[in-house]
Amino acid sequence: MPIMRAAFASRFDDADPLAALTVGEQPEPTHPEDDWVTVQVRATSLNHHDLWSLRGVGLTEAQLPMILGCDAVGVDAGGNEMVVYPVVVTPGDPRGVSILSEHFAGTLAERVAVPRSNLIPLPDGMAATDAACLPTAWLTAWRMLTTKGRVADADSVLVQGAGGGVATAAVALALAMGKRVYATSRDAAKRERITALGAIALESGARLPERVDVVIETVGAATFDHSLKSAAPMARIVVSGATAGHQPSVNLRRVFAMQLEILGTSMGTPGELYELLAFCAENEVRPVIDTVVPFSRVEDAFARLHSGDAFGKIVIDHTA
Structure with missing residues (x-):
């Protein structure tokens, strides 16, 4: 054989x-x-x-x-x-x-x-x-931002737990789309790397200077309350992972009062991968x-x- x-x-x-x-x-x-x-x-x-x-x-x-x-x-x-x-x-x-x-x-x-x-x-x-x-982590981030997060209608994005594959991809892509990007990390060295990419780096749980239109959530229970509090009215909180707990406590009053959307997603379609490849090639995103x-x-x-x-x-x- x-x-x-x-x-x-x-x-x-x-x-x-x-x-x-x-x-x-x-x-x-x-x-x-x-x-x-x-x-x-x-x-x-x-x-x-x-x-x-x-x-x-x-x-x-x-x-x-x-x-x-x-x-x-x-x-x-x-x-x-x-x-x-x-x-x-x-x-x-x-x-x-x-x-x-x-x-x-x-x-x-x-x-x-x-x-x-x-x-x-x-x-x-x-x-x-x-x-x-690109086919897994970056495709997931692309779908989170575009199809689910409708980032074209957004000015600002929060990425929780930047450093991992999906979160870092979301930071890079949102920046390439011209969005104002906030990204959190517990690690000071990773916050330095995030800043070097062009995002505004914050410690996990830190208060943002504004509420954002889209939240990229891959961490889970450890950051979800912060995601809710950081979301602007009618914002989209897009979830593709739960590396730090999958059963967060959710303040439903905030969800309906702020008219928030909590959206789950995983991976993407072949068409979305084609779009991602074309976007990276055309915009020289590495x-x-x-x-x-x-x-x-x-x-x-x-x-x-x-x-x-x-x-x-x-x-x-x-x-x-």
């Missing part, structure tokens, strides 16, 4: 997810349907989803070993550079869809199989290591990258992600 190098979950370990990571040989990808194609991977980026997989969230023992990774840029059989859209129609999943590395092998391998319709051409002049950051490492150091990349010290995306260069 043909084999390839890959990074995969070989078991689950909730207390120490890095212990469940294995780098070694796995079978070449197979095509479950005729419209699937194989892509030679050039670059990937890590997401917290990868750590959750190592903890056993969303996977079962029967699915192991599971190749990790959602994001990728690669080359198709015709030699074309393509960005991989990571959401796949999955009839057996209650959601009707799944992300690569849930039911189908992920992108942290030499090659990955995906439906042909999941491939979007890499824009001219865009580096593979930049584009590999993803915020913490570090780029060769695949031979993929374990170091996971350790960096797990540490919580990363600012922006961690990218794996498969060509290095």
Whole structure:
């Protein structure tokens, strides 16, 4: 059986997810349907989803070993550079869809199989290591701001917990759209990085000089009350994560008195990914990258992600 190098979950370990990571040989990808194609991977980026997989969230023992990774840029059989859209129609999943590395092998391998319709051409002049950051975290941020947050109608945006992939992407994108951006972080070093991007950095929970039109919320219970208090009348609070608690206390009087919208979202559509790629290419927006490492150091990349010290995306260069 043909084999390839890959990074995969070989078991689950909730207390120490890095212990469940294995780098070694796995079978070449197979095509479950005729419209699937194989892509030679050039670059990937890590997401917290990868750590959750190592903890056993969303996977079962029967699915192991599971190749990790959602994001990728690669080359198709015709030699074309393509960005991989990571959401796949999955009839057996209650959601009707799944992300690569849930039911189908992920992108942290030499090659990955995906439906042909999941491939979007890499824009001219865009580096593979930049584009590999976009399909999950940046796409989520794009949808939060545009489709859900209707940021075109907004002047100001608050991003909670900037430093992580989605939050940092939201800061960079909102700034590129010409919005006034406030961003919070408990970490002084990350606040310095936020300021360098052009946003107004604040300590978590600090009072804003104004109420904002859109709040990007990925933290959860630890910041949600602050998000409510920082929202202007008829503002949109868009939620895509709950890294610090998923059961916040919500002041419903404020919600209805201020006519606030609380909107949930996850990922985005292929069309939105195409729009995001075009926006970044046309406006010369480069993803915020913490570090780029060769695949031979993929374990170091996971350790960096797990540490919580990363600012922006961690990218794996498969060509290095």
